[in-house]
Amino acid sequence: MKSIIGQLKIGLLIPTLNAGEKWKETLRTISDQNIEVHKKIIIDSGSTDDTVTCAISHGFEVHRINKNEFGHGKTRQQLVDLAGNADICIFLTQDAILASADSLKNLVSVFTDPQVGLAYGRQLPHKGAKALETHARLYNYPAESSIHSMADSERLGFKIFFCSNSFAAYRTTALSAIGGFSADSIMGEDAIAAAKMLICGYKKAYVADATAYHSHSYTLADEFKRYFDTRVFHEQNKWLIERFGKPTGEGFKFIKSEIYYTVKNSLQSLAKSFVSIAAKWTGYKMGKYYRKMPVFFLRKFSMHNYYWVARKKS
DSSP: OHHHHHHSOEEEEEEESSOOHHHHHHHHHHHTOSSOOSEEEEEESOOOSSHHHHHHHTTOEEEEOOGGGOOHHHHHHHHHHHTTTOSEEEEEOTTOEEOSTTHHHHHHHGGGSTTEEEEEEEEEOOTTOOHHHHHHHHHHSOSSOEEEOGGGHHHHGGGGGOOOTTEEEEEHHHHHHTTSSOSSSSSOHHHHHHHHHHHTTOEEEEEEEEEEEOOOOOOHHHHHHHHHHHHHHHHHTHHHHHHHOOSHHHHHHHHHHHHHHHHHHOGGGHHHHHHHHHHHHHHHHHHTTGGGSOHHHHHHHOSOGGGGTTOOOO
16 A cells, blocks of 8 residues: 555645634644655635745745635636646645644545545544534544445435545546536535546545544524525535435434534533524525525625625526
8 A cells, every 4th residue: 555655646735815823733734744745735815914924934835816716616626737747636724733644644545446536534623622513523524434435325315425625635537537626616616526526436435544623613693604605505506416315314413413412511502502503594594595685695694705706696
């Protein structure tokens, strides 16, 4: 395995904007990795802090774009194109802190199987994370690794293409085979890529011993906006539901799990859990009607308000 992995050219790719204090820790953990990275690149969309300076000091190639040019799928595809002849493209977000010196090596190790098109790692809650954000990470990122193909689609349904490129790696040839990342969707470019790869016959791997600290403490407004955007994503990509089934079953499982977790581990968080669920439900329901809303409201309701600036509703 070591010789095969050693032959792969690896690109490490990160979109950035005012990354803040966690960025320095992210960069330090990248420098400590026990694997050779051939290219390290950021695309920065207008940072006014020391994000770019810190990246350069850690050997990153820097490309700049205007803030209104950023798009989750569009910018990540630009990073892939900049990586040139990289065999494997690893993506991180600027606030994902690698938890082990072997995190990248373990993530890439699954590509010894030529059918693996993408792999994503285990996201752990940041130190000091509150109950709800801790539960979200424990629920979505278990301690056991898994590899799935389309043969598992009937059993897993909508869940089969779940992944997160907050910490993920892609085989460049597989990404090219599906036409790269979608530039049209408001979010979920990682899920779209996973679904297309599965349909094309590739496998999706979850690597539990490739770990990174990455979690968020959302306000109620954030939860509303996040689920508003999630519904927009589902409305924009109805083919996912038609092919794999509705996401509602997974949503109810998550809610039951969250309530059980808070009762058992943080009873004082139970009230916030119920209010958070209400905010998510309201946002998700309202997102269904985004096509009927003026851009002014879309920008207010969306976590990705830049998406609507120069874009007609679709």
